Amino acid sequence: LVTLVPGANVLIISPNYNLSTISFELQRKLIKHFDLEISRDNLKDRIIELSNGSTIRMGSLSTVDSCVGRSYDLIIFDEAALGADGEAAFNVALRPTLDKPNSKAIFISTPRGKNNWFSRFFERQIYQLAETQICDYVPSDGDEAIAGCDPGYRDPTAFVVVVYQPSVDKYHVVDEYLKSEATTDKHAVAFQELISRWAVDPIFIDSAAPQFASDLAYLYDIATIKAKKDVLPGIAYVQTLVETNRLVVAPHCTHTLAMLDQYRWDTKETLTTEKPLHDEFSHMADALRYALYTFTL
Template sequence: MMSMKKISIKNLIGGGYNRFWHNKNFYRVVKGSRGSKKSKTTALNIIYRMMKYSWSNTLVVRRFSNTLRQSAYTDLKWAINQLGVSHLWKTNESLPELTYLPTGQKIIFRGLDDPLKITSITVDVGILCWAWFEEAYEIESEDKFRTVVESIRGSYDDPEFFKQVTITFNPWSERHWLKRVFFDEKTREDDTFAITTTFRVNEWLDDQDRKRYMSLYKTNPRRARIVCDGEWGVAEGLIYENFEVNDFDIEKVIHDTQSTSYGLDFGYVHDPTAFVAIAADQKEKVIYIFDELYEKGLSNKKIYEKLVAKGYNRSPIIADSAEPKSIDELKRLGLTRIKGAAKGKDSVMHGIQFIQNYKIVIHPKCVHFIEEINNYTYDKDREGNTLNKPIDEFNHLMDAMRYAMEVFTGKRKARAVPSLY
């Protein structure tokens, strides 16, 4: 390793990750709660190790390439600065790519939405021996994961040489293949190191952050199990069970169904604005979820701008009728075909029961929809008895879908729109 100022790695990463830091199993897997510093620690570890081992190169992967720049790439640049070695690394924002200047080793970033670019990766120095799958929960199939792992191959003449695939993610559902492959004792991969971490090992969280996490144990114990404890979301009591994540051809689905609809649920500070785009095959009873918007703090003007940027300014949108002023403002701004949802007695459960007649197929880019549908369950009373109503959580995109589906209940007329893809 090139000489650099002396840094205490223990002080830099804090506690909870000692075994992870030194581990050399082929699979190194961390599922964790939010705020558990798993991504930051992984970034520090990769930079540190690459400067130690001159033969190493790293491939960083997410499901979609456009999400890498604001996640793993930013974390790795942060790690370079934390280690005080920014003068030894070259950044390439356009690719993105990171190069260790003393040797020419590289950190390469790819998305699974461009598989040809992954299978054809080569490096000039050393060997491509490490991979980091960030937010691996977004990867809908084990096959896609295996395709990339196959590129981590070869050997190097050094007694310290090792190959490794690091996997980090938040565990939203026990249905996911990651549980079976890396955490279930009977089916887990050989040569695997797998741990669960929580916000409690993150010394850098302030008191406000910690209080926010702790309050979930009182206000929403089920969500706390996932968000605070890093445990798997439990599928028991799911409202929609007949769904799958599938990388379908969006343009073909829109062309074949000739029937699209759009739903919008308003939010602002505490709840996100949630927009969903669907195509429905009425004959086969299949709903295809092909686009989403999910963001807090959006004014009506920002909602308009984001939907226009997505190409939905001429689309018939059904929005939450509880906010008629917002609907009127969006209409004045240019969403001329937006309308309020038809609400009435038991409209929520009627809408849910109608959708339960369909299979729901979700495009993997709709990550927030996937999270919600995996956690949208029936509520329970104080004795733990299941109630015939949904929880008031994980329901923003679920409500938006319900609004969009009104066009197929006979209350509204569905319209075909030109393909945007």
């Protein structure tokens, strides 16, 4: 349909020469099937030009440099999971050619495990922490310890301690607690230990748990502040911290690390808006979001 617009340019990129040849022959068959008028069919350069001035070009990762220098309305990246250099080819060479307001790129591939760049498109992972963002905490002047708490009973109660380091403008997850089907007394003992260890203040708690917050305050002298509950804006903020390397996690915080690796969007087709999947990882995710997102507001 894109090529029916006069003067449109389409690029179909494949991992190698052989797949590019197959793709070229397929385009020829489709054009013939739909009885589109061709003004030029160049097998050597793999370019088809329609009578309305629209072009379809074929390319491969090995010849991606020959595809630049043009403006494309559509790029189709075929068998994207096969090419080891696909991510660099798209980001460096091809993405700048999508310079029109309605330009698009379509990535097509069969998932081939997680050991390739294309896997990030289909796994629905919300956060992705780089290895360099997993390191021990080194104190600096002006550091401030905060915490987030997501209470539960049958579901786990999550408590995460985050140190904000203004000298580098980063947040460092330094400690955590995750326990299900425990009494408030047991939770409070664990909280008090973490609060004393890190001099935590303030603590942001799920606003939907007023009784738990009240018990912490009156029975255990643990003051808390109601956290902001905006899920999508909160997730977006934490994503920004992760992507800009402003969130760091201590290696021993295994629950937080597992959450950052496994926390994902719910894929139910009946959903009208995006929401994270409610599972074993969502409680630590909520606690971390409460701490980071509420602290900034």
